[in-house]
Structure formats: structure tokens, C-alpha cells
Amino acid sequence: xxxxxxxxxxxxxxxxxxxxxxxxxxxxxxxxxxxxxxxxxxxxxxxxxxxxxxxxxxxxxxxxxxxxxxxxxxxxxxxxxxxxxxxxxxxxxxxxxxxxxxxxxxxxxxxxxxxxxxxxxxxxxxxxxxxxxxxxxxxxxxxxxxxxxxxxxxxxxxxxxxxxxxxxxxxxxxxxxxxxxxxxxxxxxxxxxxxxxxxxxxxxxxxxxxxxxxxxxxxxxxxxxxxxxxxxxxxxxxxxxxxxxxxxxxxxxxxxxxxxxxxxxxxxxxxxxxxxxxxxxxxxxxxxxxxxxxxxxxxxxxxxxxxxxxx
Amino acid sequence: xxxxxxxxxxxxxxxxxxxxxxxxxxxxxxxxxxxxxxxxxxxxxxxxxxxxxxxxxxxxxxxxxxxxxxxxxxxxxxxxxxxxxxxxxxxxxxxxxxxxxxxxxxxxxxxxxxxxxxxxxxxxxxxxxxxxxxxxxxxxxxxxxxxxxxxxxxxxxxxxxxxxxxxxxxxxxxxxxxxxxxxxxxxxxxxxxxxxxxxxxxxxxxxxxxxxxxxxxxxxxxxxxxxxxxxxxxxxxxxxxxxxxxxxxxxxxxxxxxxxxxxxxxxxxxxxxxxxxxxxxxxxxxxxxxxxxxxxxxxxxxxxxxxxxxx
Amino acid sequence: xxxxxxxxxxxxxxxxxxxxxxxxxxxxxxxxxxxxxxxxxxxxxxxxxxxxxxxxxxxxxxxxxxxxxxxxxxxxxxxxxxxxxxxxxxxxxxxxxxxxxxxxxxxxxxxxxxxxxxxxxxxxxxxxxxxxxxxxxxxxxxxxxxxxxxxxxxxxxxxxxxxxxxxxxxxxxxxxxxxxxxxxxxxxxxxxxxxxxxxxxxxxxxxxxxxxxxxxxxxxxxxxxxxxxxxxxxxxxxxxxxxxxxxxxxxxxxxxxxxxxxxxxxxxxxxxxxxxxxxxxxxxxxxxxxxxxxxxxxxxxxxxxxxxxxx
Numbered sequence: 033x034x035x036x037x038x039x040x041x042x043x044x045x046x047x048x049x050x051x052x053x054x055x056x057x058x059x060x061x062x063x064x065x066x067x068x069x070x071x072x073x074x075x076x077x078x079x080x081x082x083x084x085x086x087x088x089x090x091x092x093x094x095x096x097x098x099x100x101x102x103x104x105x106x107x108x109x110x111x112x113x114x115x116x117x118x119x120x121x122x123x124x125x126x127x128x129x130x131x132x133x134x135x136x137x138x139x140x141x142x143x144x145x146x147x148x149x150x151x152x153x154x155x156x157x158x159x160x161x162x163x164x165x166x167x168x169x170x171x172x173x174x175x176x177x178x179x180x181x182x183x184x185x186x187x188x189x190x191x192x193x194x195x196x197x198x199x200x201x202x203x204x205x206x207x208x209x210x211x212x213x214x215x216x217x218x219x220x221x222x223x224x225x226x227x228x229x230x231x232x233x234x235x236x237x238x239x240x241x242x243x244x245x246x247x248x249x250x251x252x253x254x255x256x257x258x259x260x261x262x263x264x265x266x267x268x269x270x271x272x273x274x275x276x277x278x279x280x281x282x283x284x285x286x287x288x289x290x291x292x293x294x295x296x297x298x299x300x301x302x303x304x305x306x307x308x309x310x311x312x313x314x315x316x317x318x319x320x321x322x323x324x325x326x327x328x329x330x331x332x333x334x335x336x337x338x339x340x341x342x343x
Numbered sequence: 344x345x346x347x348x349x350x351x352x353x354x355x356x357x358x359x360x361x362x363x364x365x366x367x368x369x370x371x372x373x374x375x376x377x378x379x380x381x382x383x384x385x386x387x388x389x390x391x392x393x394x395x396x397x398x399x400x401x402x403x404x405x406x407x408x409x410x411x412x413x414x415x416x417x418x419x420x421x422x423x424x425x426x427x428x429x430x431x432x433x434x435x436x437x438x439x440x441x442x443x444x445x446x447x448x449x450x451x452x453x454x455x456x457x458x459x460x461x462x463x464x465x466x467x468x469x470x471x472x473x474x475x476x477x478x479x480x481x482x483x484x485x486x487x488x489x490x491x492x493x494x495x496x497x498x499x500x501x502x503x504x505x506x507x508x509x510x511x512x513x514x515x516x517x518x519x520x521x522x523x524x525x526x527x528x529x530x531x532x533x534x535x536x537x538x539x540x541x542x543x544x545x546x547x548x549x550x551x552x553x554x555x556x557x558x559x560x561x562x563x564x565x566x567x568x569x570x571x572x573x574x575x576x577x578x579x580x581x582x583x584x585x586x587x588x589x590x591x592x593x594x595x596x597x598x599x600x601x602x603x604x605x606x607x608x609x610x611x612x613x614x615x616x617x618x619x620x621x622x623x624x625x626x627x628x629x630x631x632x633x634x635x636x637x638x639x640x641x642x643x644x645x646x647x648x649x650x651x652x653x654x
Numbered sequence: 655x656x657x658x659x660x661x662x663x664x665x666x667x668x669x670x671x672x673x674x675x676x677x678x679x680x681x682x683x684x685x686x687x688x689x690x691x692x693x694x695x696x697x698x699x700x701x702x703x704x705x706x707x708x709x710x711x712x713x714x715x716x717x718x719x720x721x722x723x724x725x726x727x728x729x730x731x732x733x734x735x736x737x738x739x740x741x742x743x744x745x746x747x748x749x750x751x752x753x754x755x756x757x758x759x760x761x762x763x764x765x766x767x768x769x770x771x772x773x774x775x776x777x778x779x780x781x782x783x784x785x786x787x788x789x790x791x792x793x794x795x796x797x798x799x800x801x802x803x804x805x806x807x808x809x810x811x812x813x814x815x816x817x818x819x820x821x822x823x824x825x826x827x828x829x830x831x832x833x834x835x836x837x838x839x840x841x842x843x844x845x846x847x848x849x850x851x852x853x854x855x856x857x858x859x860x861x862x863x864x865x866x867x868x869x870x871x872x873x874x875x876x877x878x879x880x881x882x883x884x885x886x887x888x889x890x891x892x893x894x895x896x897x898x899x900x901x902x903x904x905x906x907x908x909x910x911x912x913x914x915x916x917x918x919x920x921x922x923x924x925x926x927x928x929x930x931x932x933x934x935x936x937x938x939x940x941x942x943x944x945x946x947x948x949x950x951x952x953x954x955x956x957x958x959x960x961x962x963x964x965x
Contacts, residue, residue: 064443070387076692078718089438092417096389096442099415104721106714123918127711130945131718132686296434323441375754381698400749403728407700407753410726607745634752 035340038150039158039333041166042208049341050212054176056332057325063100064328073335074101077134082124083109083160084140089295089323090160090169094137097330106133121145125153135337138162143200156337164198170294171204173329175212177322178249181290186213191243193219193275194253194302197226201294202253206232217243221274239274244284252277252293252302268301278304282313291316295323346651349461350469350644352477353519360652361523365487367643368636374411375639384646385412388445393435394420394471395451400606400634401471401480405448408641417444432456436464446648449473454511467648475509481605482515484640486523488633489560492601497524502554504530504586505564505613508537512605513564517543528554532585550585555595563588563604563613579612589615593624602627606634657962660772660779661955663788664830671963672834676798678954679947685722686950695957697724699756704746705731705782706762711917711945712782712791716759719952728755743767747775757959760784765822778959786820792916793826795951797834799944800871803912808835813865815841815897816875816924819848823916824875828854839865843896861896866906873914874899874924890923900926904935913938917945 038044045053063071079098083091091107098105128136135156138146143163150157161167179185190209196202196218209216210233217235218225225236237243244250255271272278277291285291291303297319299305307313349355356364374382390409394402402418409416439447446467449457454474461468472478490496501520507513507529520527521544528546529536530553537543548554555561566582583589588602596602602614608630610616618624660666667675685693701720705713713729720727750758757778760768765785772779783789801807812831818824818840831838832855839857840847841864848854859865866872877893894900899913907913913925919941921927929935 068387069389069443076690078691078721080714088419088435089442092419092439093442095417096444099389106717108710108714120918120921124710126942127917127945128714130942131711131715131949132691132946133718295438296431299431320437320441323438324443327442379698380700380754399730399746400753403702403730403750404753406728407755410700606749607742610742631748631752634749635754638753 036154036156037337037341038147038156039168039337040147040150040162041159042168042171042204042211044168047211049336050172050175050208053172053329053332053336054179056335057176057328060100060331060335061325061328063331064324070100070102072102074098074103074338077101077103077338078106078132079103079334080106080108080128080133080136081160082128082136082138083107084138085161087139087160089326090139093323093326094158094160094169094330096327097334100327101331101334103134103334121149122152125149129153129155135334158333158337161200164200164203166204167200167294168204168208169326169330169333170201171208172333173322173326174201174205174251174292174294175208176329177292177318177325178214178290180321180325181318182248182288187215188248189215189217189243189246190249190251191217191219191237191240191247192251192253193240193277195224195255196220196253197224198256199253205251206234210234217247219243219275221270240277240281244281245286248286248289250277250285250289250291252291252297254294254296255298255301271301276300276302276304277307279306279310279313282307282310282316285316289316290318292322293319295319347465347467348648348652349458349467350479350648351458351461351473352470353479353482353515353522355479358522360647361483361486361519364483364640364643364647365490367646368487368639371411371642371646372636372639374642375635381411381413383413385409385414385649388412388414388649389417389443390414390645391417391419391439391444391447392471393439393447393449394418395449396472398450398471400637401450404634404637405469405471405480405641407638408645411638412642412645414445414645432460433463436460440464440466446645469644469648472511475511475514477515478511478605479515479519480637480641480644481512482519483644484633484637485512485516485562485603485605486519487640488603488629488636489525489601491632491636492629493559493599498526499559500526500528500554500557501560501562502528502530502548502551502558503562503564504551504588506535506566507531507564508535509567510564516562517545521545528558530554530586532581551588551592555592556597559597559600561588561596561600561602563602563608565605565607566609566612582612587611587613587615588618590617590621590624593618593621593627596627600627601629603633604630606630658776658778659959659963660769660781661790661959662769662772662779662781662784664790664793664826664833666790669833671958672794672797672830675794675951675954675958676801678957679798679950682722682953682957683947683950685953686946692722692724694724696720696960699723699725699960700728700754701725701956702728702730702750702755702758703782704750704758704760705729706760707783709761709782711948712761715945715948716780716782716791716952718949719956722949723953723956725756725956743771744774747771751775751777757956780955780959783822786822786825788826789822789916790826790830791948791952791955792823793830794955795944795948796823796827796873796914796916797830798951799914799940799947800836800912802943802947803940804870804910809837810870811837811839811865811868812871812873813839813841813859813862813869814873814875815862815899817846817877818842818875819846820878821875827873828856832856839869841865841897843892862899862903866903867908870908870911871914872899872907872911874919876916876918877920877923893923898922898924898926899929901928901932901935904929904932904938907938911938912940914944915941917941 139160143165450471454476761782765787
């Protein structure tokens with residue numbers, strides 16, 4: 033490759049580039065419906081999946097995306113590797129690079145770390161989620177899912193509900209949705225609001241009931257129990273009282289409004305189980321579409337990066 | 344795919360279908376002897392290997408079978424996945440499905456669980472072993488190995504020896520062998536006999552010596568130490584006295600009779616080590632043939648499921 | 655395959671064969687610089703990577719080498735496999751063989767164990783490092799890196815510095831470098847010298863300063879902290895005093911002399927961090943070249959073994 037284009041957060045893409053990626057995702061989405069779901073766009077390229085944090089769906093999604101494009105995939109996770117030998121991440125990345133891999137997809141539990149690694153190597157890096165910082169491919173697939181549902185983006189009202197403070201999904205979503213002209217409200221109790229609220233050009237509310245009737249998109253975040261210190265959050269009872277999406281609330285939503293979640297859902301916490309079996313609500317839930325779209329969007333992003341961001 | 348054909352146990356196949364699969368296995372067995380061991384029958388298809396229990400041979404066998412047919416394989420095991428995040432298996436399966444995988448191969452330690460997962464998703468599922476319940480691909484490869492050895496099936500006398508109670512291999516073998524017209528005897532001490540004996544149309548015996556002279560196939564089961572509570576079984580000494588296949592016993596076998604085992608063998612428990620180096624016995628041991636045939640039979644089964652069971 | 659050629663140590667190759675492998679590595683090295691980094695030399699062959707010891711770079715290097723040649727790769731590590739079931743390694747290897755895999759790459763923590771496995775199976779085996787015994791592919795890639803740097807081999811002065819006693823890299827390097835006509839000096843405190851020194855046709859020294867001005871190649875070994883019993887080695891302070899490569903020492907090296915290390919470097923122990931950012935020294939450090947060359951050399955070795963050592 034003659035270039036190095038890193039995707040650390042959604043800022044690394046111009047609006048025009050985002051639009052191009054969504055457009056290409058449309059073509060790849062179509063490929064995924066075919067009997068033969070492969071195209072040879074990245075034949076003989078090698079993508080390394082470096083996951084320093086447990087993951088199923090993002091890791092498999094990238095693996096599938098790369099393989100559907102004809103690339104070879106090398107999987108690498110922190111356990112089982114020679115990290116035991118005290119190797120620094122920089123050494124690891126130098127090694128990967130020297131082995132002539134073509135691109136690294138990296139997830140890490142420390143915010144900012146993927147950027148640090150990207151700055152210090154010369155193969156392109158895609159951030160698959162770093163700490164509480166950013167998750168750009170999630171934001172792109174969320175945007176794509178919204179666009180597919182409404183056939184437009186500008187002016188839509190999005191309510192993002194839950195643990196904003198600890199969520200890399202919320203951070204990347206808010207940034208991208210704002211830039212694309214959507215109207216974003218975040219809903220969280222004070223203790224789950226980020227500290228530097230002024231940075232985020234959003235409306236705020238504390239109860240889901242304040243926004244449920246007006247929102248086009250109700251985006252439920254996952255409670256990140258694994259990123260909390262004990263006793264920090266509201267009790268699950270409190271959470272359900274003010275934030276959980278139950279049937280009564282879901283029925284107040286606008287007819288065409290949709291429900292999203294980055295997955296995996298903590299059932300009966302963020303979303304009550306009964307919604308999944310309620311006929312009139314089922315159609316609103318776009319969680320599986322998000323997953324399918326994730327493969328297509330990641331195919332489009334890999335294609336974009338491998339082509340140096342051209343076209 | 345236009346269909347969903349699950350293989351949870353051998354009952355999911357009609358006798359005609361079993362015969363078709365064995366016939367196709369013959370062609371694939373031939374492919375495995377070639378210098379180029381691949382055929383492009385499942386090109387661009389994706390098989391997900393979901394193993395919730397440790398496994399080497401079954402997992403690698405399915406991985407090889409899928410790759411030999413040109414499919415892409417995504418490996419997924421319980422550790423390292425986001426199960427830590429409290430995701431339900433149903434969520435996992437929905438995810439896989441939404442990612443447009445084409446087929447899931449699942450092993451799980453709970454009996455009946457693979458069936459539950461299959462009922463609740465719409466991609467085809469192949470059971471790679473669930474608890475003490477069933478292991479249909481093992482039964483198919485065992486049947487195929489017997490057919491290859493004798494060039495017939497009907498009327499053959501099979502002795503299945505050992506821990507019947509805890510064995511999914513025994514359950515699937517007995518069912519399939521019965522249906523195919525073989526004459527099955529199970530040999531175990533009372534405490535290793537299943538409770539609902541009347542369900543199994545088999546003869547019973549307590550000592551291997553009762554059957555060793557008449558059997559065409561002596562099928563030694565693996566002691567499932569990992570599925571026992573302590574103190575449950577006979578001592579290893581008792582086991583050897585009544586059930587173990589030693590040289591004296593092996594020499595009493597009919598000239599054309601064969602010895603099988605699902606592997607891995609607990610040497611000097613189920614089968615005495617010396618048999619493996621004894622010239623006149625070696626030829627009877629079909630364990631390696633079972634392994635090789637396993638890849639061919641799984642190729643044939645994948646091919647069958649991907650073609651909706653047609654032909 | 656019509657043959658079985660094991661590569662347990664560098665002795666398994668004649669000098670002519672080593673030269674042929676290095677020559678082929680040149681062609682493969684060129685392939686790695688292309689946009690399309692693949693050649694179909696081993697299409698439809700299956701390589702099994704069996705790693706019984708944690709590893710990143712050697713494992714990925716073999717995986718890449720095999721995939722670049724068009725082979726399928728089955729990864730297998732000790733954890734997650736059915737070793738829990740008490741399967742013997744011999745059983746595992748028989749299984750792999752019966753599954754019609756074409757070649758096994760094996761790393762094991764016990765010296766001599768890979769040879770034992772190779773003797774008892776009939777598919778070819780390549781040693782990816784066994785205990786303190788041998789690491790032939792490391793020696794080959796080191797030799798290749800030296801040849802590329804100097805455009806000759808014979809008569810070069812190599813200084814191997816550090817934990818000779820516990821190093822399989824040192825053992826294989828010394829043997830191969832000697833055979834190829836290089837002049838080898840090993841530098842270590844007495845407690846890190848091997849016991850049977852007379853076997854190694856080498857000069858010895860105890861301080862890096864004794865050799866730094868004359869050496870063409872300064873080969874820094876990795877401190878194998880994981881293979882030590884506590885309190886066995888010199889303190890890190892002592893190590894740095896006599897063996898560590900710091901800026902003062904590096905500046906005394908001959909103009910064309912080079913620095914090598916098998917990786918991963920314990921920074922500020924074997925090599926001081928500042929060397930990596932010092933302009934006049936940077937060019938001497940061949941660590942990344944070693945990694946890149948490793949893929950090319952392993953491609954050449956796989957190709958050699960698959961062709962039965964012919965040509």
C-alpha cells in the first residue's frame with residue numbers, strides 16, 4: 033500500500049468520505065444477500081485482528097468482513113500470545129509490520145492506546161474500540177442502519193439512553209450524528225453523564241419518559257458493568273424506573289420510530305424481554321439489522337482504507 | 344440457503360438419506376487421498392464452529408471438512424468470547440445469524456441444549472456433541488467405517504463396551520446401528536447401564552468375555568472421567584477385570600472382526616497398550632480409519648445440509 | 655506426499671540444501687514486497703500449527719508463510735484442546751495424521767520432545783522450538799539476514815551475547831554458523847555458559863567489551879526469565895555492566911557491523927532503549943529485517959519439505 037490511513041475515531045473521516053462509505057456499504061450489503069457472499073476486492077491482503085479485550089461480535093464481524101473481501105485473517109488475542117514474555121505492544125506492532133501484514137484492527141481496554149499504537153507504526157490501523165474513548169465502526173454501522181430505516185438522516189431526533197459516561201459507543205455516535213445534522217438528546221442520571229458536557233452539542237434529560245414520544249431513534253446503551261467500580265451506579269431498580277425500555281414506554285413511541293442497541297443486550301435491564309415477542313414492537317427493534325449492517329459497513333471501511341481513502 | 348435442515352441426532356435422517364451420505368462420503372474419502380484434497384462444493388460459504396466444551400479432534404475434523412469443501416471457517420470457543428459480558432446463547436446465535444453465517448456446528452456440555460438453540464434460530468445447526476445426549480456425526484462415521492470394513496451392514500453383531508450411561512456416542516450409535524439392521528449388545532456393569540434400558544432394543548451383558556468370540560465389531564467406549572462424580576464408577580482394577588480389551592481377549596475375536604473406539608483412548612484402561620504393537624491384532628484396530636473417515640463423512644453431511652437434504 | 659522430511663535441527667539439512675533454501679527465500683522475499691503477496695505453491699495443502707508453549711511471532715510467522723503459499727492452516731494450542739481429557743501427544747499426532755493433514759509445525763517446552771513426536775508419526779514435522787534444545791528456523795532466518803547484510807557468509811566474526819545456557823536459539827545458531835564457515839565467539843558469565851563447552855567449536859569471552867570492536871555481527875540473546883529458577887542469574891545490574899549493549903559500546907562497533915536479536919527484546923536489559931532512536935546506530939539494528947526474513951525463510955523451508963527436499 034502506498035498510504036497509511038488510520039481510523040481512530042469518526043473525525044478521521046470527512047462527511048463526503050462517510051457518505052461514500054455508506055454508499056459502498058449498500059453494495060456490500062447486497063453481496064451478503066447473495067448465494068455467493070464474496071468479492072475479491074482484497075485478495076491476497078492480510079488483516080490482523082488484535083484483540084486485547086474479550087469480544088465476540090466485533091471480532092467476528094471484522095473477520096467476516098475481511099474474508100468476504102477475499103483477505104486472509106490472522107487472529108491474535110492477548111491470552112495465548114507472548115505477552116507473557118513481557119513484550120511491549122510497540123514491539124508487537126513492529127513485528128506485525130515487519131511480517132508484512134497489510135492492516136491491523138485493534139481493540140484495547142485503555143482509552144487512547146490504539147491511537148498511540150497507530151502513531152508509532154506505518155501500517156494502517158482501524159480502532160475496534162478503545163476503553164471509554166471511541167468505537168468508530170459502531171458509529172458508522174449505526175448511522176447506516178438509521179439511514180436504511182428512514183431513507184434520510186438530517187433532522188432526525190435521536191435519544192441516546194443510559195450509561196453515557198462509560199460508553200465509547202455514545203461518544204462516537206454523538207460526534208457522528210451531530211456532524212450529519214441529527215438532533216441528539218442524551219438521557220442519563222447525573223452520575224452517568226460525562227463531566228465535560230459542554231463539549232457535546234446535545235440536549236439532556238434524566239428520564240426516558242421525557243423523550244420517548246418525540247424521538248425517531250431510541251438508542252439504548254449497554255450497561256458497562258465491567259467498566260464500573262462497585263456501588264457507582266444506580267441500582268438496577270432505579271435504572272429500570274427511569275431508563276429501561278418497557279412495553280408501556282415502547283407503545284408511546286412514534287409509529288415509524290426505531291429501537292437500537294449495540295449489543296449484547298442485558299435483557300430486562302436496558303430492554304424488557306417482553307418487547308422482543310410483542311408483535312407491534314418487534315418491527316421497531318433493529319438490533320439484528322445493526323449486526324448484519326456491521327459486516328457490510330466494515331467491508332466498506334476496509335475497502336476505503338485499502339484504497340487510501342480515494343474515491 | 345432456501346432451507347433449514349438441522350442434524351441434532353441420527354433420527355433427523357431417513358435411512359435413504361443416511362445411505363446417500365455414506366455414498367457421498369466415499370467420493371470425498373477418495374478426494375482425501377489425492378494430492379489436491381479440495382473440492383469447491385461450498386465455495387464462499389461460511390461455517391461457524393461454536394465449541395462450548397474443549398475438543399480437539401471433532402473441532403479440527405469439522406474445520407478440515409469445511410475447508411476441504413472450500414468454505415470459510417470462523418472458530419469460536421467459549422473462553423475469549425464475550426460470554427464474560429453475560430450474553431445469552433440465544434443472543435450469540437442471533438448475532439451469528441445476523442452476520443449471515445451459513446451454518447453453525449455446535450458442541451455444548453448440556454444435553455438437549457443444541458436442540459434448543461437450533462429451534463430458536465433459522466440457520467441450519469449440526470450437533471457436534473451435547474452432554475450425554477447425542478453425537479450424530481460420530482455415529483455416521485462409525486457406521487461408515489464398519490461398512491468399509493465388511494462391505495455390508497445388515498446382520499452384523501456389534502458389542503458396545505463400557506460407560507454406556509454417560510456416553511453420547513453410545514446413544515447415537517445404538518439408535519443408528521439398530522435402524523440399519525445390526526444386532527447390538529451393550530456390555531457394562533449395572534452402574535454404567537442406562538436407567539431406561541427398555542428404550543434401547545439391545546441385548547445386554549456384564550462382561551466382555553460373554554461376547555468377544557461372537558462379535559463382528561467390538562466398540563470400546565471412552566471412560567468419561569470428566570462427566571462423573573467421584574466414587575461413582577468401578578475402580579480401574581474392576582474395569583480392567585471385566586471390560587478392558589487385553590491381548591488374551593483380543594486373540595479370541597473372530598478373524599475378520601474389528602476393534603473401534605471414538606478416541607482419545609485411555610490406554611491401559613479401555614484398551615491395553617500392547618495391542619497396538621501386536622502384529623496379528625494391529626490390523627483389527629480401526630481407530631485411525633475412524634478419524635480419517637470422520638473428515639469424509641462430515642464433508643458429506645455438510646454437503647447434504649447445504650443442499651437442503653436434496654438428493 | 656511421497657516422503658517424510660523432518661526438520662528438527664539444522665543438522666537435518668546439508669550445506670547444499672541450506673544454500674538452496676536461502677536462494678528460494680530470496681524469491682519469496684521478493685513476493686512479500688509485491689502488492690499481491692501470494693503464490694500458489696502449496697495450494698490445497700494443510701499445515702497444522704501445534705503450539706504447546708505461548709508464542710506470537712513464530713506462530714504468526716509460520717501461519718503467514720503457509721497462507722502466502724496458498725496452504726490452509728489449522729491452529730491448535732494446548733489450552734482449549736482436549737489435552738484436558740488426558741490424551742497423549744502421540745494420540746494427538748496420530749489423529750492429525752489420520753485427518754490427512756500434510757505437515758505439522760510443533761513447538762514444545764520439553765527439549766527433545768518434538769523429535770520424539772516426529773519419530774513416531776509419518777507426516778513431516780518442523781520444529782518451531784523445543785525447550786533449550788533447538789530452533790532451526792530461527793537459525794536459518796538469522797543466517798539469511800546476515801547473508802543479505804554482507805552479501806557473504808564465510809569468515810564473518812559473530813559474537814553471541816547473553817544467556818547461552820538456556821537458549822535454543824544460541825544452540826542452533828552456533829551449529830549452523832560454524833558449518834557455514836563463520837567464526838563464532840560466545841560471551842556470557844560462567845553461570846550462563848553451557849556445561850559441555852568443548853562440544854561447541856567457539857571462542858569464549860565474559861564481557862561484551864572484549865569483542866565489540868572486532869565483531870561483524872553482535873547477536874544479543876533474550877534473557878529467558880521464564881526458563882530460570884529464581885536467584886540463578888546475575889542481577890540485572892550485573893548483566894548490564896558486562897553484557898548489555900549500550901550507546902558507548904555500540905559506537906565502538908565496526909562501521910559495517912550489525913546488531914541482531916531473536917525478539918522480543920527486553921528493552922534496557924539486552925539492548926538499551928536509546929539505541930533505537932540514535933541515528934548512527936539505527937541502521938545497524940536488523941531486528942525487523944529478521945522478522946520479515948523469517949516469513950520468507952519459512953516459506954522456503956515449507957516449500958523444501960513439501961517437495962521432499964528435492965532441488
